[in-house]
Amino acid sequence: MENQHYLRGVQLFQLGRYQDAISYFKKALQEIPEDFNSIFHLAHCYLSLDDLEKSEEMATALLRIDPDDENAYFLLSQIYFSKSEFKKALEFINKAISIYPYEADFFGQKSYIELNEKKYESSLKFANEGLALEPNNKLCLNARVQALTKLERKEEATSTIENLLEKDPENAYSHANVGWSNLENGNTKGALHHFKEALAIDPNFDYAREGMSTALKSKNFVYSWYLKYSFWMSKKSSKQQWVFIIGIYLAYRFSVKLLSNTEYTFLVIPIIIAYLLFALGGWLMESLSNAILIFDNYGKYLLDRDQQKSGQAFLILVSSAVLALITYGFLGNQYFLLIGFALLCSLIPLPRGFLIETRNKKLFHFGVGIAMLAIAFIGPLFISDLMMIGIGVLILLIAFTWLDNIIK
Template structure:
């Protein structure tokens, strides 16, 4: 869809990252022309830039309803879904944008990003190369191409792609961040730190670089480096293969108990690596400033819940307060869904399920305490504890298989 000439001020505000001011002017424009699809789309972009994802998506969908042939609106819709971790919907939207305009390298880059997030590295590489077909010097596609090549075991080609991007634009923050991720996933966390610092020097507001910096700081701990490399490897497996592998490991441990000391740390790290190591970063001045508000909140809640839960279990072991054991167990069980609910960028439906599971476990824990305090033993008390265990187990396996 051909775009009309927009006031230069609105475009300048969006390019400068001054989304709130752009939003105000776009809303004034919509008061004059409430059915202007371009204004709705640009307003959607301004809202997305302010992390108002639901409202931004609504504006973009309004634009699509008014102009179904507007390819850029589908691109923005894909961005909205991607940022809410709805990757299948994001891929469907960007494919619609490409159906309307297959020549835009930005659309191919976003498709490649989504495929990369889904572990489809060959498909992501094809998307990056398609974008480069239309713009051989598109630095974002060059950076994505490098990340795909590194994941596919072609580090020399990945380095060449990054060098090409840096030759074209040595001050591109995204390329430096891509180089940081490539180095980090290759186990070179010192080099990764340098790249991410350069990226943030060039663009202090880049979440992509900030997230990489946090990962690189956590990778200073060898156990996190090992877990990171394992995670990268499992991402290359298909969803079904990955689920089958973890289920197979669980069955194997059931028959070979000697493997339990290896299995338990893997399970523990898969659930709690982020809050644990984000908590350690809070002790580091540089790391504390690199963490987002959501990451700091998750780490603090984790440490507080573990501390209180463990203290209650210790108190129960040293005294006759059976209620302390019930409440401590409830808190530690609720820790699993609670960490999912507080995880940054988790999709809305998993977050809702996690909140519901957390509430159910805590309510049952309080009910169990009440039964203990009132000296009501027997089937009712055992039923509350049994239901807690069932909810906890269903959430664990439901999350692992989703």
Template structure:
């Protein structure tokens, strides 16, 4: 399984998205009836995919499609092979082609749902998997996928119902058991969650996804040491598991008491619906305005909401074990945070000591740009959000530079005042739109 994060006042929250490991092939997947009428080549392709040889499977499928470009089965498996290689846009084209050629086959819709999910098109993914379920309501993999999407949206009860529906058709389906445990933990039923995980491990003690599920459940219930062991076991069984790797990173950061406290708060806040979280955010802001004594508690919360991830990922860069656990995207985000923060601090320091006000304007632009920059560098951010954040980052840096230049040549001009005012407006607009989205 893999995970992603949502935003509360710009914050990273605990994983809400639960995809099964780095492999699209579910643990319980067998040769689907979609392929039963075909020659032996689908079995060969599935074997290659199970062996992690997606590139070789792709080559075989190119030969099949060259002979018959309208083979819906080949297009479906091509989507599967491309998803295994994280070539999601190409996979989407083949999944859509397969659906167009064989709209009566449920497996094509299942692959389309997985592809849309990878592309973070949640609504399209839900529609596709519901279509697959309408064609075959007995496949537990389909119920598991629907449960994943419900879990992504914070609908713990609906996700639990989907997992249990899958278990009604296959009581030993470890993916559904793992998802059930995640949902039960979020609903405060930790004993039932532990029982579900025990069942899954009994049925398949070497399933990396189940060990990672156990790690996430432990982490969300404040047991970071236990979580570390589970994630290490998962990575021992599946060294390339993104779901386990991201969990290991969170567990390593949870060794710091400040991050651990913030983690507990975010788990609690995720049990609120979207509107309640917005009311909480606005309510805290208003409360601090009337009770200034709460400011020392409020400011660290706001800071952690925006910068907990890059800050503590930066600390993991100093740890040899943590450094290897971080993904390339996490390392880039941490380094970007450190570089811009150091540059802004240096500009403010020199401005203060050397009485160079123009450097202060540049420092202000850099400091403001850290907020959208962290969103730009955040892993798995929707493209639209990323583009908006990148535009805001560039605008704030340029306005800071322009403000510094105007401070040098015309410090008291309306142009300088207007530039710095525009900088503040763009920053405030970005903060509020991100926090309320």
């Protein structure tokens, strides 16, 4: 007779009540300390609750009990995938497949790993291999949709989407996945429909909430172009991204130098502004889009507390900068020009700081933003050369753009 605590834990697990299920699996383990099934479900509970350390601890315990269990290796692959450690995730799923090469979910997992490594042809190959084993496997179908979308094979992606939703029309993840595919293909209306369906099934599904928020933001002309650029760049490898960014910078430098020696010097300033918008847009766009959604009757409810603070900070800084520059225009006092400049520079680190999850990076964003404003507001009390103070703010901004990718 099976352990009653274990059976109750499984019931709660299937209902998605992971925290409650954990207590029953622990009770089951008090009676049978090395019960494989209890440990296995306990590891999955922790994984579902994003407690990856405890989940990994449980999964490692499974291998001590049975070193050749393919599901334990699959579980470890899922854990390392959640940690974005894709090489280890691939190592463990390959081990699972080598032990039992007839499970479609294993190939779906491998397809997702390749997808995140931007190996889209390979991702499609493994999704198809999984579907050859189980034609209606949801993990493989979802992976196939994403791979085909990245490969811009729209007709095949559409066909797979129809198959996916026909087989499982009440799956929130499938609807959200289709929503993101539509969004990447420029079909905002279709994306909104599927995100709405996903949220109707699971109102707390963050993947769908983020998609709905992004789709609403894409109605804004500026953000829609930024989103197209983001999707385009996301398909490129890190090396290709750097080649493109460096190429744009060299083209910008060459254009400015060339125009400076001609009668078309009036074009230099628009080119500089365009380049700065391109270079700094990644830091500005999320906060700008959150500010836009604050005024949307429906979109404002999709913003979490930090996103609201980010949008509010963006609006306050922009409004203050405009007010300072207007005051400078009327009074001609360069102090207000300095304040306006510092406020615009602080738009890069400060509002985005609310969106950062890691403590060190969040402190870095807030620290640099506050330092910029402190230099501008307090600096004139000690230094009479306002130009020098402005250069100090600019140096901080440049340093921020370089260090932001280094600090974790």
